[in-house]
Amino acid sequence: MKLEPIPDIVVSRLPRYLQSLQRMHQAGQLTTSSQDLSSKIGISAAQIRKDFSQFGEFGKQGTGYSIPFLIEQLEAILKVNLVWEIALVGIGDLGHAIARYQGFTNQGFKISAVFDNDPARIGTKIGDFVVQDSAQMIPIIQRMGIKVAMLTVPASAAQGVAETLVNAGVTAILNYAPVVLNLPPGIRVEYIDPIIQLQHMTFYLQS
């Protein structure tokens, strides 16, 4: 493995490669090529070969890539050969849907604690979880050693809750609230906002 830092734009493509390879593997496919992957995910074969070359030798020219080997390598690189516990904060409609979502299993993640500040919700059950009081986030998250959180609180509450999560030791936040978070350096934040992505598309539409 080379020692230069991997550009973030390359890192951002690795989960897509992994997802596609897992799907091929589930369908019984054992080898693939950059052309095959390209046709499935819409990234050029040259780009895929270049991305993979960042991580050393993933396959041999001509014989293709072993899918199980690639999956194992990508899972290790992305550190999802571990299981990351997740704190989910905000149990409205969206938080509910996420708490009940089965898709995190086997992808390196497990929701381990759910929080809300609404007395009517605290103590209620959602799937396997009992909703805990968000006033207790710091001791609970610290005790569990949770590093990853998903934020599904209203926009007006997001910055404050995110700061509390950081104080509790969280270093990566997936933020569904439609607001940019201002957090200390070293804290990773990713955003999910359907409006932003819809508006990106309407630019190109004929009205």
Add this chain to the structure above:
Amino acid sequence: MKLEPIPDIVVSRLPRYLQSLQRMHQAGQLTTSSQDLSSKIGISAAQIRKDFSQFGEFGKQGTGYSIPFLIEQLEAILKVNLVWEIALVGIGDLGHAIARYQGFTNQGFKISAVFDNDPARIGTKIGDFVVQDSAQMIPIIQRMGIKVAMLTVPASAAQGVAETLVNAGVTAILNYAPVVLNLPPGIRVEYIDPIIQLQHMTFYLQS
């Protein structure tokens, strides 16, 4: 306005500028600067000035930008000074949450039809909507002239449903199913997948 095509990477940042400007405006702020915007959204002031320069003169050096003027310009560029009707397909937990979400209002979007293929769901009400039979998607979407869809069906169904949407005249799809869609050229697709974004972050975490 210049006639060169705007790079997609610039387009992708415009909704974030708009969101942040709307938030400032709601808080009563009337002018801003590239430095001010930069501090709020974490994009460099130089990049913001360069992006805005793609669209001609948005502000004068020294006096700052008028927030209402910028909002109006960005809404027109992104074509969200119109209201785009949306078809939402797949009324599981996530579809439910989206159908009930109030955040689309005033952002250029309105969910206008919701579909599912489950007889137990068809005809039921979610908020203001009656769930319609997805077998009727083509005539209903054609009649309504809907161009934008949100896809919250299981991964195994997503490709087929997306093809039906395209046949009905949809040209932009926001896909929540964890699978890459293979659609004709000219169809815009954006993806929302928490696993992809979580895995992007774990690359950087200390385990």
